[in-house]
Amino acid sequence: LSKDRLLSRPRYRVVGEQERFDERDNVQSRGTLVPGTPDYEEFYRRHPEWKAKDDAVRALPGMGRAGAAADLPFVGAQHGLLADLGREDRVDGPVAPTRLQMSPERATEKVRGFAKHLGADLVRVGPLNPLYVYTHVGKTWHDPARSFGQAIEVPHGNAISLAVGISLPMLRTGPVVAEVAEIMRVYVRLATMAVTLAGYIRALGYPARAHIMSNYRALCVPVAIDAGMGELGRHGLLISKELGSALKLAIVTTELPLVYDPPQDIGVEEFCEDCSICAESCPGGALSQGEQKVIRGVERWAVNPEACFAVWNETGTDCGVCVASCPWNKPRSRFHRLMVEIATRKRKAGWWMSRAHKVFYGRFKPVSPPRWFEDGDPAWKNVKKYQRLL
Ligand code: SF4
Ligand code: SF4
Numbered sequence: 001l002s003k004d005r006l007l008s009r010p011r012y013r014v015v016g017e018q019e020r021f022d023e024r025d026n027v028q029s030r031g032t033l034v035p036g037t038p039d040y041e042e043f044y045r046r047h048p049e050w051k052a053k054d055d056a057v058r059a060l061p062g063m064g065r066a067g068a069a070a071d072l073p074f075v076g077a078q079h080g081l082l083a084d085l086g087r088e089d090r091v092d093g094p095v096a097p098t099r100l101q102m103s104p105e106r107a108t109e110k111v112r113g114f115a116k117h118l119g120a121d122l123v124r125v126g127p128l129n130p131l132y133v134y135t136h137v138g139k140t141w142h143d144p145a146r147s148f149g150q151a152i153e154v155p156h157g158n159a160i161s162l163a164v165g166i167s168l169p170m171l172r173t174g175p176v177v178a179e180v181a182e183i184m185r186v187y188v189r190l191a192t193m194a195v196t197l198a199g200y201i202r203a204l205g206y207p208a209r210a211h212i213m214s215n216y217r218a219l220c221v222p223v224a225i226d227a228g229m230g231e232l233g234r235h236g237l238l239i240s241k242e243l244g245s246a247l248k249l250a251i252v253t254t255e256l257p258l259v260y261d262p263p264q265d266i267g268v269e270e271f272c273e274d275c276s277i278c279a280e281s282c283p284g285g286a287l288s289q290g291e292q293k294v295i296r297g298v299e300r301w302a303v304n305p306e307a308c309f310a311v312w313n314e315t316g317t318d319c320g321v322c323v324a325s326c327p328w329n330k331p332r333s334r335f336h337r338l339m340v341e342i343a344t345r346k347r348k349a350g351w352w353m354s355r356a357h358k359v360f361y362g363r364f365k366p367v368s369p370p371r372w373f374e375d376g377d378p379a380w381k382n383v384k385k386y387q388r389l390l
Contacts, residue, residue, distance in 0.1 A: 014298055015297065087145065112125070126263075132218050208255075237323065246328075270350055288303070
């Protein structure tokens with residue numbers, strides 16, 4: 001990365017008071033509430049505004065329930081492993097009583113090297129902003145060591161962000177089981193490496209905790225942006241120079257002294273201002289085609305999580321059309337690497353690149369899953385009724 005694009009602080013603009021987020025308010029956490037239980041009653045007493053919408057989503061087929069019977073276990077088998085890796089006694093644990101002394105530079109080199117060796121495509125180190133730590137547990141994954149509404153504190157100052165790239169041919173299959181099977185593969189890999197890395201750091205004598213898909217205590221996207229992994233896109237996800245937004249994240253928070261990577265400016269905001277392909281392609285109309293707004297104290301594009309989650313529960317997958325349709329997520333050919341280089345350097349490249357993308361690639365068209373998936377996945381049929389523009 002050339003020096004002129006390294007920043008002393010992240011590019012996003014904090015223009016109001018930032019508050020910590022309660023994981024219970026997350027639309028996926030709300031989706032786990034069972035009508036008639038004390039947690040359900042207590043939650044909707046505090047949030048009656050969400051009850052009708054959430055109950056309507058609960059009546060849909062649900063995540064992991066739409067798809068061919070011979071393919072759904074591709075997801076279920078990985079889901080079970082993720083649940084196991086997310087247990088409290090796996091993501092965290094006892095710290096070795098003696099601290100091994102090491103310079104922050106050497107510790108960073110070791111942590112980065114080990115994470116890459118374990119399979120991380122991108123590794124960045126940055127601060128853990130306490131504002132990005134959830135206030136309360138929203139998803140327990142049936143782990144008896146966690147309870148809905150349990151208060152959260154993460155007393156660590158540093159965060160190691162890990163990213164693994166999503167296979168583009170699988171991502172482009174659209175909201176079908178093949179897509180979600182690939183996403184689960186990426187989450188399992190991230191979970192394995194984050195849990196292992198946290199265990200390594202605790203063995204050196206420093207507290208460390210893995211934050212993985214089945215047990216987050218912090219918001220991975222802003223933490224990874226603060227560590228210089230990329231910038232926030234219109235679709236509400238991180239866009240990196242190396243992998244676009246076709247990636248998933250995990251973090252390891254720790255007290256091990258480390259050297260931070262600087263945030264970076266790769267021109268995502270300017271690109272997204274001129275491009276709204278993700279918003280035009282979204283089957284649920286969940287993404288904004290307009291200007292940025294102030295959301296929880298930060299200027300960003302609005303995302304309607306309820307509309308998105310309805311598509312997930314109709315198709316039984318996590319959809320991914322916004323990511324699959326994004327011009328940053330192209331095969332890493334020499335031509336596309338050149339385009340990324342131009343996009344990161346030329347501030348107005350987004351205008352003509354997004355138009356060129358529409359001319360050459362047209363609107364998002366799903367590709368066929370590999371032959372080891374069943375033909376005519378019913379999940380895709382379900383999403384048709386949401387489709388406005390595909
Ligand atoms: S995952 Fe699908 S429904 Fe959700 S925002 Fe992206 S395109 Fe829209
Ligand atoms: S599709 Fe376009 S607007 Fe959406 S995140 Fe990608 S570059 Fe930004």
